[in-house]
Amino acid sequence: MKTERFEVYGGTMVIHLGEDLDHHNAVYIREMADGYVDKYPIDRIIFDFSGVEFMDSSGIGVVMGRYKQMSYVGGAVYVYGIGKNVDRIFQMSGLYKLVKQWNQAEVE
């Protein structure tokens, strides 16, 4: 079972999400992410969805919460690796309006 991994490079935090993004895991991800945001001057959060097989409304809260934090400091939230199931949830909830697609070539 894949679990979450967090990486911080300067002002960028990459959150490699685990297999399930439900309420149970959302609480953990939020606590970890908030810990890093408090500690480092992060203004860019990149969510790696490539390992996610299941996401429900709890995942929307995780992404929206990070989006609000990043907006507050003038930063942004990026996503990549979104599969079919997660894509439907993103479409239906309008999350694509808040996040950008992570594309290394474009950004760097």
Place this chain on the structure above:
Amino acid sequence: MRRSSTNICEISFPALSENESFARMAVSAFVMPGNPTLEELSDIKTAISEAVTNAILHGYNQDGIGKVHMRFEREEDSFTFMVWDEGVGIENVEQAMEPLYTSRPELERSGMGFSFMEAFMDSLAVESEPGKGTKVTMTKSLGTNADASVCDE
């Protein structure tokens, strides 16, 4: 060819968030013999996850004591899924079911749970009484769209 089949399954568990994944696995196992498409299976897992999370989080405030109940019924390709709790109940069900309404924004809830249950299932009914609890009943018939089944993919 699908065999005609009837089945009923009831499960109860305490209001602990780790039981959310258990609930999804249980409903998958129940539905699999009906040969759902990948999309149908994903719809059902998501809807059950929403209902169970609501019972754990809102019904019992995750006290780890209150019991969440699920009852699944199958009549050939028609499935009924019930999830209920004996928790705090809902004062105004109509308001609770509105998209984006949440009573717990501080917990980063988005108020989309009922909207997903409605979108992913064929029907959704919510009964609730403050102080008594909440019961969600959802139905879904498999094979109503022309997608290939899990086994064909």
